[in-house]
Amino acid sequence: MSLLEVSDLHVSFRTTDGDVQAVRGVSFALESGRTLGIVGESGSGKSVCTQTLLGLTTGARVRGTARFEGEDLLAMSEDEFRAVRGAKIAAIFQDPLSSLHPLYKVGWQIVEMIRAHEPVTRAVARRRAVDLLGLVGIPHPAQRVDDYPHQFSGGMRQRALIAMALALEPKLVIADEPTTALDATVQAQILDLLLRLQQENGMALIMITHDLGVIAGLADEVMVMYAGRAAERADRRGLYYRAHHPYTNGLLESIPSSSAAGARLRPIPGQPPSLIRLPSGCAFHPRCAFAMDRCVREQPELASVEDGVRHASACWLPGHLLGTTEEMKRARQDASAAGRTVERVPGQTPGQDRAVEEGAA
Amino acid sequence: MSEPLMTEPPTTEPPTAEPLVEVREAVKYFPIRQGIVFKREVGRVHAVEGVSLTVRRGETLGLVGETGCGKSTLARCITKLHPLTSGTLLFEGRDITGLSRSQVRPFRRRMQMIFQDPYGSLNPRRRVGSIIGDPFAIHGEGARDERKPRVQELMELVGLNPEHYNRFPAEFSGGQRQRIGVARALALKPSLIVADEPVSALDVSIQAQILNLLEDLQREFGLTYVFISHDLSVVRHVSDRIAVMYLGQVVELAASEELHGRPRHPYTNALLSAASVADPDQAAARQRIVLAGDVPSPIAPPTGCRFHPRCPKAQEICVQQTPPLLAAAGDPDAHLTACHFPVEPGEDLTRVTATIPEEERAE
Secondary structure, eight states: OOSEEEEEEEEEEEETTEEEEEEEEEEEEEOTTOEEEEEOOTTSSHHHHHHHHTTOOTTOEEEEEEEETTEEGGGOOHHHHHHHBTTTEEEEOSOTTTTSOTTSOHHHHHHHHHHHHSOOOHHHHHHHHHHHHHHTTOSSHHHHTTOOGGGSOHHHHHHHHHHHHHTTOOSEEEEESTTTTSOHHHHHHHHHHHHHHHHHHTOEEEEEESOHHHHTTTOSEEEEEETTEEEEEEEHHHHHHSOOSHHHHHHHHHSOOSTTTTSOOOOOOSOOOOSSSOOSSSTTGGGOTTOOHHHHHOOOOOEEOSSSSOEEEOOSSOTTOOSOOHHHHHHHHHHHHHTOSSOOOTTOOTTSOOOOTTTTO | OOSOSOOSOOOOSOOOSOEEEEEEEEEEEEEEEEOSSSOEEEEEEEEEEEEEEEEETTOEEEEEOOTTSSHHHHHHHHTTSSOOSEEEEEETTEEOTTOOHHHHHHHHTTEEEEOSOTTTTSOTTSOHHHHHHHHHHHTTOSOHHHHHHHHHHHHHHTTOOGGGGGOOGGGSOHHHHHHHHHHHHHTTOOSEEEEESTTTTSOHHHHHHHHHHHHHHHHHHTOEEEEEESOHHHHHHHOSEEEEEETTEEEEEEEHHHHHHSOOSHHHHHHHHHSOOSOHHHHHHOOOOOOOSOOOOTTSOOSSSTTGGGOTTOOHHHHHOOOOOEEOTTSOTTOEEOOSSOOOTTOOTTSOOOSSOGGGSOO
């Protein structure tokens, strides 16, 4: 049994403009000691997905199951849930300033967190808070424990939040863009710290990010999300070197890389769809250079594309076309041409704004 | 459509060495005041201190550094949004440091800015057409009814639908808003565009669209860019030369590939080693130089070399003397480094132990 098994999760929000379908049938499993990276752009549903696991999407309509140690998180009462959240599942968020209360000392906030879940005295909890701050690399923890959040730098605040998340030795840590607000050198420190702590404690980690670079060095498995669904899921090397889904390949090619400095970037044309009015069929088809007739009609499910390894992609293109070599690109062109009777220009759909890929030149 | 707006022949000549902007010994302090009636100055933020650099016509100069290193302040000083505390600013060979608001106006149209936040930099209550047409109105170009076709041409140029002239910014996505910002900056045919983190707020796939657009426009109109970003891979992609800033000073300045291939300043080395790469094997093979501590406060910057409290190679002299920005031995003349002990090629900074114990380092 996996530590966490999410199956067929749907989350939608009712708004005056219509229902926002933020997550549309996501399934994944995670074992202890492993790291899952969830990658996607704004509006891909990556954060809503995990916030639902933490019970933070109030007012949303949720369908599906999320079994944690065999118990369905989504079916729990508020009291049952409170015993799990914080103690067994902890979260680290993007903005370390708004995640700490500005009027309480950092140490006090960690002490409260420990005492809310365990019957220990203030003095014992305080000693643990000092140890934890030392563990995450805050200098002079015995003095800094009495500082207020504004006395900490951005990197130190994020360290304090990690200390708080780890206080009760959770089995699962969900980190939602933990380094996005930080500078590159601090980001490197925090990622190293998370990886080290995970190896020491054997906890499972879900890393949510929009930046494929952040998790290239630390995720065991990566799930790419687009418009509320998983587009592709593979182990780390499979995803970066043998990606199948045109969206994953597009993302990888959009990043200015060191190997091809100065070369022209190949952006994905157009922009992500509205989650209220989703395109028919595959949600990516209006931006896809390989869209076929079938893609407009039918929504593809995640299906295995490589033998012997866990590598699944939700795309109608033939499974063996992996990676971004010229040969593979040609093969993809041929395959999509065979399944196409109408010419399509990626990024341009009738009735939508003209989103020009190459500017006007 | 009437006569095209931008009919100047595309600039075909390669970037010349002719300087467009020269900054000499630029210093910018922000005073910290206290008190109600008598606002005493109790301290000052040393945002930019003693920066000298040249932006050549037609090139892209990248400015990189972490939060608080003064890169945005320097950019705003270049476009005269902030007055310099001391130092000289030359634009197209003329000293514009001391010019008054009205005197500087003719220069303003030659230099434009693109901002980071495509939401905060557009007035939500005004229509896109009038936002893009603002530069014409401010500089008194063309009658009101003449402006519309020119604005629509600009919209077309940056890849917006000219029919959306009457829409509000809220009706556009982040990437499209950034295109609006680009169109506004282009309106008066500037020679210099200062772009302050123009793609940082955008998703990866949209970021690439905007970078390509900026590249096309530069080629077409021979624009000069000062491109600010904290993202090294983006800066490397767009820049001809890169200046690395730390706590208000330029610590290294070199051609883009030279800087990435042979970084000499320990801070540049650390910054490059910390940049994320979207490649698992490269990420696994790389040795990160983890810097100790945080960036010190710019209110009371460290003595000597400002990087010394965090530098793995710091020695006694680094605490006492500020290293000048010079070409180090063995470097080409255009590769400048401000360091007493530049990193040698092949040197492994992850193993260097500092010569000064932490307790003795000046705060």
